[in-house]
Amino acid sequence: MVYLWLRAETKPMEHRAALTPSTCKTLLDRGFKITVERSPERIFDDEEYAKVGCHMVPIGEWRKAPRNAYIVGLKELPEGETDPLEHTHIFFAHCFKNQGGWTDILGRFDAGKGTILDLEFLNDDQGRRVAAFGYHAGFAGAAIGVDNWCHQKLNPGQPLPGYKPFPNEGQLISYIKERLGRAVALNGGELPEVMVMGALGRCGRGATDLARAVGIPEEKIISWDLNETKAGGPFPRILQAEIFVNCIYLNQPIPPFFTKEMLDGERKLSAIVDVSCDTTNPHNPIPVYSINTTFESPVVAVPSKNPLPLDVCSIDHLPTLLPRESSEAFSRDLLPTIINLEKRHESAVWNRAEALFHQKVQAMRDLAI
Ligand SMILES: NC(=O)c1ccc[n+]([C@@H]2O[C@H](COP(=O)([O-])OP(=O)(O)OC[C@H]3O[C@@H](n4cnc5c(N)ncnc54)[C@H](O)[C@@H]3O)[C@@H](O)[C@H]2O)c1
Structure with missing residues (x-):
């Protein structure tokens, strides 16, 4: 069973969501388990997620999520934290192109043995993004x-x-x-x-x-x-x-x-x-x-x-x-790839994303030597 944990975004003005109540419903119907952090900022009400059967928890609880849960989000993790990260996170990490602070965030994942499967680099066999805004x-x-x-x-x-x-x-x-x-x-x-x-x-x-x-x-x-x-x-x-x-x-x-x-x-x-x-x-x-x-x-x-x-x-x-429609369109496009998490290690999209993460971690380690 795939376990998804939708974290609340913490970036100001960010009202979008990577998973919407309607995509959550499709995933729950397939047997996924989904926990959603409550969020006053998200364009979708907490109740919309609760109604389709998501388990609701307070903001920031992802840090205590079971190890097998995929932590799903859109934007960067809260700034200023340094603790090791042990989960597999699916989000736009903005650290694979040597952006400011890239070694800090990759270092946290490296230290905690966590993984980033970056939404920006989920590409099909033709190199096209599976979902974009x-x-x-x-x-x-x-x-x-x-x-x-x-x-x-x-x-x-x-x-x-x-x-x-x-x-x-x-x-x-x-x-x-x-x-x-x-x-x-x-x-x-x-x-x-x-x-x-x-x-x-x-x-x-x-x-x-x-x-x-x-x-x-x-x-x-x-x-x-x-x-x-x-x-x-x-x-x-x-x-x-x-x-x-x-x-x-x-x-x-x-x-x-x-x-x-x-x-x-x-x-x-x-x-x-x-x-x-x-x-x-x-x-x-x-x-x-x-x-x-x-x-x-x-x-x-x-x-x-x-x-x-x-x-x-x-x-x-x-x-x-347009947080509502842009989230719906993005989440709809992402859905088939999320479903493929059921057999993640047979999925070329996920395997490429994971390989890229390891390549970037290696680049960070090489820099530190
Ligand atoms: N500002 C934002 O909030 C925001 C959000 C999403 C994407 N973007 C950016 O928008 C850009 C386009 O993204 P996309 O997803 O639509 O890309 P896309 O690849 O789907 O489309 C780009 C189009 O530009 C055309 N093109 C490329 N070079 C051209 C040229 N010299 N003359 C005329 N046409 C040319 C291509 O043929 C293609 O049709 C990217 O740089 C992306 O990062 C910005």
Whole structure:
């Protein structure tokens, strides 16, 4: 029997969950045992988990969980702790790419003989992620782009206020539609054009779906992917769209999509959302800003000689805007792989994840010598 223990997230503003009440129900029906830590932050009420048959416990109890329980979460473990970790944890550990503090966290697992099966590195035989949050990142990012354009019309000169997560997708769409209606009226009845770069990917599909959902007509949704950019940038066409949503997966150096100087000239572009967020990458194809923005302060202004405003949104955890739907989609995609925990050592996905963990622990040990 597989035993899953859903821990409560402790990162501020994190309302998402790796396992939702509906995926828990499917797993319980298959004979899994599931314990869920109560959480006031999670978008799903504790009662929703209790109702489907999960065993409920207080926050942080995972430290005392039976050794055979898989501790499931999304974000990092609480900061500042140093004790050895003995369980197998399934989460986004953010320590396999030498991120800040990577040796500390791997050292805790090494000392406790625990294991990380990192959600970011659960890949199928084709190397594709089995579950990712991309779709809702694009969806939320495009929503902020359209809303920012509306804000520029409705409240000229004022910075875009912060966002709180929306209870569901329907409420986000209604909110944007209402704002768009009023902004378009001030724009002579003209809807803005939304250009999505990397439109064929997960984030790109989310961004185009949002544009459609709020009523942008097909002819005003400009979808570009590798085929349209193969000649190499910069691309003056981007400056002709009011809203630009960058959703590419940058895996090699490419010329910039546009330059700072180009922004001084003629343009309609006034709202950029960099979903890809390659902010500090030397090959960031949008080299006109240098910080990651936040839900509290969603955009940064780009100075230009053209008086039309220009803002960039570069939030790197966009799916948090829609915790319910993004969790449901992620958890649904993850479900078949979770079910394969029943025969984990026959599963290539889990075996690769475990091998990667051991490789990273070895790299950490080598560093210490
Ligand atoms: N900001 C956030 O909250 C957030 C959340 C999730 C993912 N992301 C990031 O978004 C990016 C995209 O993720 P994804 O899951 O959608 O990736 P993906 O691989 O599904 O899609 C990327 C798309 O970009 C296209 N592409 C790559 N290079 C291009 C180029 N030069 N010109 C045009 N198109 C190009 C690809 O063909 C593909 O269709 C990643 O960098 C990911 O880390 C950000």
